[in-house]
Amino acid sequence: MNKNAFRNLSYGVYVISTWDKGRATGCTANSVMQITSEPATVAVSINHDNYTNACIQDTGKFAVSVLGEHSEPSLIGTFGFRSGRDCDKFEGVAHEVKSCLPVLSDACAYIVCEVIDKMETETHTVFLGKVLDCDIVKQDTAMTYAYYHNVIKGKSPKAAPTYLPD
Numbered sequence: 001m002n003k004n005a006f007r008n009l010s011y012g013v014y015v016i017s018t019w020d021k022g023r024a025t026g027c028t029a030n031s032v033m034q035i036t037s038e039p040a041t042v043a044v045s046i047n048h049d050n051y052t053n054a055c056i057q058d059t060g061k062f063a064v065s066v067l068g069e070h071s072e073p074s075l076i077g078t079f080g081f082r083s084g085r086d087c088d089k090f091e092g093v094a095h096e097v098k099s100c101l102p103v104l105s106d107a108c109a110y111i112v113c114e115v116i117d118k119m120e121t122e123t124h125t126v127f128l129g130k131v132l133d134c135d136i137v138k139q140d141t142a143m144t145y146a147y148y149h150n151v152i153k154g155k156s157p158k159a160a161p162t163y164l165p166d
């Protein structure tokens with residue numbers, strides 16, 4: 001099996017957010033996909049070890065902030081290479097509460113979801129979210145995972161579903 005084939009799959013770059021007992025928390029994710037428009041439904045795959053997973057299980061809700069090519073690139077590291085277990089990732093990060101969930105201000109769009117189902121794999125939970133609210137935040141081109149790798153020269157940690165050793 002040549003897993004380099006997976007490098008040909010396309011993704012965006014997102015911050016998945018929720019609450020940790022009243023405190024905003026979340027993580028970077030590439031694994032968001034739209035399931036259908038009517039009823040509006042999306043899915044995301046979150047590693048069992050990520051604190052965001054436990055927080056989504058607790059709240060039953062998550063939001064997706066869609067990063068753009070002009071979003072501050074350091075947001076990806078802030079949310080993708082640290083854990084909300086050990087730090088407050090939202091400290092100093094501009095955000096607003098939309099339909100009861102925290103979303104990043106420096107994003108091109110947000111999507112707020114209620115978990116309606118989930119599927120456990122060996123390493124990740126796939127959360128299925130019914131969309132409660134979504135809107136454009138600012139005009140920008142959504143960042144693709146390829147842009148993150150090729151232009152920003154970013155890496156992915158082991159918890160990312162797309163991680164492959166170099």
Ligand SMILES: Cc1cc2nc3c(=O)[nH]c(=O)nc-3n(C[C@H](O)[C@H](O)[C@H](O)COP(=O)(O)O)c2cc1C
Nearest residue numbers: 028029030031046047050051052080083084159160
């Ligand atoms: C570009 C990028 C994409 C990522 N995609 C995912 C993903 O789809 N699912 C996931 O569980 N983790 C993904 N991660 C890893 C998490 O963001 C990372 O493990 C984070 O530190 C978890 O934080 P938490 O413990 O606060 O939840 C990604 C990280 C980066 C940088």
